[in-house]
Amino acid sequence: MTSALSLVERHPTLDAGSIVSSLVPPPQFTQARFDNYIPNPDYPSQEEARTILEEFAGRNTSVIKQAKLFGRSKKVEEFPPGVYLDGGFGVGKTHLLAAAWNVASGKKYFGTFLQYTSLVGALGYVKAVEALKGASLICIDEFELDDPGDTMMMTRMLGELVAGGTRIAATSNTPPAALGEGRFAAADFLREIQALASNFRTLRIDGTDYRQRTAEGISRVLTPAELAAQIGSAREVGDFVTEDNFDGLLAHLATVHPSVYVRLLEGIDVIALSDVHVIMNQTDALRLVAFIDRVYDAQIPLIASGTPLSEVFGGDMVHGGYRKKYLRCVSRLIALTNS
Template sequence: MPDNIVSLVDRHPTLDAAEIVASLVPPLHFHSASFESYVPDADYPSQDSTRVRLAEFAAGTSVTVRHARLFSRAKKGASELPGVYLDGGFGVGKTHLLAAAWNVAGGRKYFGTFLQYTSLVGALGYVKAVDALRGASLICIDEFELDDPGDTMMMTRMLGELMAAGTKVAATSNTPPQALGEGRFAAADFLREIHALAATFETIRIDGTDYRRRTSEGIASVYTSNDLSAKVSASVAGGTWVAYNSFDDVLKHLGSIHPSTYLRLINGIDVLALQDVHVIMNQTDALRLVAFIDRVYDAQIPIWASGTAMSDVFGGDMINGGYRKKYLRCVSRLIALTNA
């Protein structure tokens, strides 16, 4: 077998505390994100006003002259609260704006998903995790989750300590309540869960439609088994590094390693090829897949798959259940990655 055909199940990545801290930066495709490069949808004025407000918030840490025009448009007397929360549906550019704020900020700063921060606490312990983050100018939390009340309240406590010490916090939503409607986040639910921090966060509503749906087909691309095998062979011969596994093997392997290592699992891979994709009926497997696809999307790795279209993998009534928003966001990303 060529060296550039990789089996994910042969990889058993680990991540220590120092590596978790070092990994707290925006995903590669957001490294150059800026407020200027964010293109608001003219049909949803809240996108541009959110851009302006977050630029102003980021200016409280450090700012370059090129952003001055944006700041001048912000309302006078805007809130000086130490936290901002972007409340909106998926695919409206919240992560782009969050990364833009991180890129503008001066001093020591961190950017990560809710999972990365809880993994840091798990690796270091609460006190050492707080000490590691203490003194940061800005902490960005993408996809703040309410799945686990214990994790939510632990993060609430940690953010309270850090904000009291002068750190600013910017966060986006990723919450599962059934009251979301069209995948939209209910700010009141978030504020109720983090009642200790409610008074220190300014909630900014950002509306819009999923940009990935605007730029890709409505279903994930799928290959026949023979076509997938031929495509992998041709690509490998051309020097592409392909992770080639059965869908079941990948699902099983994801359950054997910690989700904080999923990004390392796909390190150095150019394409993810999955054989015999099928509908998932087990919610634990489904949620692991969501976490994995989030990391594949962060790395912008295309997916080639045979079997069931990956946009249809969440079976039963999962898509309408308590994790609706997670699954809808994942489907959106799968459509984009399989059509890349």
């Protein structure tokens, strides 16, 4: 697959086993620890969140072992069996989540909300729960409920896992009781949403987006000639660069399951996109968001011509129900194109 010179030439298949084995933190967070998370002193909630989550992660393994030792099926918990980090993008929530995963021992999983829902889609609900059962800790990054089916499915799955002794740590840009607002009739599923929220102790993390402390406020854009020159220079030093037309990439993403977007990126050092333009179709926009999340996880630089990538979400998208998702993506696009 790495020999393909464009992303559209790559056709990864959906493999349930690969999805399970990929439930680990992204490479950039392999060394994430609580002691190398640097709280911003202007926002005390960052230090507070680190302290509480470190305690939560440390208790995780000992509580499970104690339960098994005494043969108890239920445990008395001082707090709910989950911690939910609520805050804006770029305040270090994923770093803290990965730190908790790195501290925990035993069977553990780390993935985005999309990866877990994709696992259910690949294995079926019963087999997915069986695959995750017995874990001491499950970390869910970018928790979001975009439709009623996901709401009920995740409520049921988390309930079963928690009942079996698993603890849950999650991050999101939205408090758990407000998940789904602006995207579907959340009021119709209030009972399910409240049941989901009851599993978590919510920790609010305030702060500014660290990616934009040093990045410009817009994605860097190149002329076609500059793009060609940079592609040539990167290849001369041995970087593996893919070249794609923006429309071609959007069309190709529609043919690939989002859970395997990460496999589109194997072996790539730089992604080059030509003729970038504003997207008016929300389905295409959301696919691009999912793809950029994986590009950001892999820390692959983007070079592009046309419209700045940070300005591709057209119409009223950034003011609608997916506002936080788009703004997070814009933040990441600015970082990737200015790296």
